[in-house]
Amino acid sequence: xxxxxxxxxxxxxxxxxxxxxxxxxxxxxxxxxxxxxxxxxxxxxxxxxxxxxxxxxxxxxxxxxxxxxxxxxxxxxxxxxxxxxxxxxxxxxxxxxxxxxxxxxxxxxxxxxxxxxxxxxxxxxxxxxxxxxxxxxxxxxxxxxxxxxxxxxxxxxxxxxxxxxxxxxxxxxxxxxxxxxxxxxxxxxxxxxxxxxxxxxxxxxxxxxxxxxxxxxxxxxxxxxxxxxxxxxxxxxxxxxxxxxxxxxxxxxxxxxxxxxxxxxxxxxxxxxxxxxxxxxxxxxxxx
Amino acid sequence: xxxxxxxxxxxxxxxxxxxxxxxxxxxxxxxxxxxxxxxxxxxxxxxxxxxxxxxxxxxxxxxxxxxxxxxxxxxxxxxxxxxxxxxxxxxxxxxxxxxxxxxxxxxxxxxxxxxxxxxxxxxxxxxxxxxxxxxxxxxxxxxxxxxxxxxxxxxxxxxxxxxxxxxxxxxxxxxxxxxxxxxxxxxxxxxxxxxxxxxxxxxxxxxxxxxxxxxxxxxxxxxxxxxxxxxxxxxxxxxxxxxxxxxxxxxxxxxxxxxxxxxxxxxxxxxxxxxxxxxxxxxxxxxx
Numbered sequence: 001x002x003x004x005x006x007x008x009x010x011x012x013x014x015x016x017x018x019x020x021x022x023x024x025x026x027x028x029x030x031x032x033x034x035x036x037x038x039x040x041x042x043x044x045x046x047x048x049x050x051x052x053x054x055x056x057x058x059x060x061x062x063x064x065x066x067x068x069x070x071x072x073x074x075x076x077x078x079x080x081x082x083x084x085x086x087x088x089x090x091x092x093x094x095x096x097x098x099x100x101x102x103x104x105x106x107x108x109x110x111x112x113x114x115x116x117x118x119x120x121x122x123x124x125x126x127x128x129x130x131x132x133x134x135x136x137x138x139x140x141x142x143x144x145x146x147x148x149x150x151x152x153x154x155x156x157x158x159x160x161x162x163x164x165x166x167x168x169x170x171x172x173x174x175x176x177x178x179x180x181x182x183x184x185x186x187x188x189x190x191x192x193x194x195x196x197x198x199x200x201x202x203x204x205x206x207x208x209x210x211x212x213x214x215x216x217x218x219x220x221x222x223x224x225x226x227x228x229x230x231x232x233x234x235x236x237x238x239x240x241x242x243x244x245x246x247x248x249x250x251x252x253x254x255x256x257x258x259x260x261x262x263x264x265x266x267x268x269x270x271x272x273x274x275x276x277x278x279x280x281x282x283x284x285x286x287x288x
Numbered sequence: 289x290x291x292x293x294x295x296x297x298x299x300x301x302x303x304x305x306x307x308x309x310x311x312x313x314x315x316x317x318x319x320x321x322x323x324x325x326x327x328x329x330x331x332x333x334x335x336x337x338x339x340x341x342x343x344x345x346x347x348x349x350x351x352x353x354x355x356x357x358x359x360x361x362x363x364x365x366x367x368x369x370x371x372x373x374x375x376x377x378x379x380x381x382x383x384x385x386x387x388x389x390x391x392x393x394x395x396x397x398x399x400x401x402x403x404x405x406x407x408x409x410x411x412x413x414x415x416x417x418x419x420x421x422x423x424x425x426x427x428x429x430x431x432x433x434x435x436x437x438x439x440x441x442x443x444x445x446x447x448x449x450x451x452x453x454x455x456x457x458x459x460x461x462x463x464x465x466x467x468x469x470x471x472x473x474x475x476x477x478x479x480x481x482x483x484x485x486x487x488x489x490x491x492x493x494x495x496x497x498x499x500x501x502x503x504x505x506x507x508x509x510x511x512x513x514x515x516x517x518x519x520x521x522x523x524x525x526x527x528x529x530x531x532x533x534x535x536x537x538x539x540x541x542x543x544x545x546x547x548x549x550x551x552x553x554x555x556x557x558x559x560x561x562x563x564x565x566x567x568x569x570x571x572x573x574x575x576x
Binding site: 115120124129156157227 | 403486487488510517
């Protein structure tokens with residue numbers, strides 16, 4: 001028995017990257033509140049630009065909930081100083097998440113260090129995975145104390161060299177099982193349909209994750225054809241992802257959280273915030 | 289103990305798509321033979337353009353071996369007539385492979401029917417996977433009689449909507465185990481580093497495949513950044529794939545076949561066949 005999304009926007013959240021080219025964060029918050037969109041998931045750079053405390057106040061005053069905070073992670077580095085700096089940065093992200101009242105910190109874990117900005121310092125993805133595991137392990141205690149669950153986001157394998165070396169839900173859950181065998185809620189996953197729709201083990205691994213591990217649910221669509229590896233995500237309904245089927249699997253675990261729209265798209269960034277949000281609401285009510 | 293690729297080209301094969309923009313197939317065969325490249329893997333469209341019998345004769349006269357034949361597959365369809373036509377087409381591909389003396393037919397299995405040419409007839413990837421399974425099952429008997437092993441090629445998940453709904457080595461091997469539990473050699477996989485390098489289970493699944501299931505080994509590189517989902521493959525050594533490490537895993541199974549270079553790249557297609565082949569040989573001897 002799935003939740004009925006056709007009546008209102010009660011379970012809709014907007015990831016603020018979806019409007020990052022149109023509006024600064026205060027404008028995004030205002031635009032969402034005006035439309036009775038009940039939640040957002042803000043990004044650190046947008047929060048920093050608007051000011052952390054001011055943002056926390058505005059979100060509270062607007063009556064918005066958060067569906068997460070983007071993002072921690074990028075645990076890999078070429079040397080010990082880099083690894084330590086990554087841990088420090090994740091502590092700051094956790095502190096910010098706590099100030100904002102976020103229900104979790106989304107982790108884009110990183111991969112070959114330096115790949116995102118040019119030349120990788122090494123190409124041993126096994127080493128990257130080991131550094132990521134150690135980084136999450138080292139961060140978990142701090143996160144527990146701050147009561148901020150860590151949500152590992154498996155990224156699509158096409159982003160496996162530069163953004164995240166955790167590329168399947170199974171792999172993310174293996175890390176969760178190793179570091180939080182008691183399923184305490186302190187460690188789980190952020191499931192983004194864009195990254196995982198292709199996975200032949202998706203249904204089984206969502207069931208394995210269960211309610212305790214499913215900390216966030218992100219939606220958008222996979223366009224056919226897809227013309228860019230990063231910024232050609234589709235609006236829900238414009239692509240080939242079976243969004244209702246996947247949501248059915250997610251809700252079968254007992255998930256009661258938000259469906260968070262996160263669209264990186266040169267096309268949608270070129271349209272007005274009004275048009276994007278109106279389309280998100282319309283699609284949420286019909287195809288999500 | 290890995291084979292030494294630094295002395296000569298004994299285990300090098302060129303997939304003829306690598307030179308598809310520069311030369312017709314007879315010219316590719318001649319260019320490879322001239323350089324003492326011992327094997328090729330031709331594509332059906334190139335063979336059809338040159339003539340099947342003429343190609344078989346030229347390959348034999350040139351003393352070249354084949355490392356495979358590209359490609360069968362595309363088993364999915366919107367209706368029964370389409371499914372039947374796909375089976376017929378795979379029979380023809382098997383016949384051609386036999387005429388050419390190919391050691392296997394590489395299967396790019398297909399995914400959402402019609403996605404490759406525009407609009408998918410459906411978006412149920414589970415249905416596509418079911419049709420693929422049935423298609424391979426229905427083709428296997430014909431392939432056995434022709435003594436042409438079928439090599440399922442898992443494609444990168446970014447090609448999961450339009451080209452292949454088999455996207456991990458584990459998934460391909462599950463199909464092999466279901467349809468050929470006796471590991472007879474009639475069914476196996478074509479392992480392309482480009483499609484599988486990111487897979488956290490790669491080493492374990494290569495070991496699981498073993499010599500009986502590893503029918504072909506394709507190489508190229510993953511560029512960082514990658515700018516196109518289809519035609520931006522890298523020359524070996526220009527990207528981040530740990531080619532020697534993966535070859536070590538492959539050879540640990542007892543694999544003694546060719547390392548087949550398959551590069552779809554607008555950049556390499558714009559260079560002369562001489563330059564491409566010379567570079568392939570140089571990289572084969574150093575970074576593969």
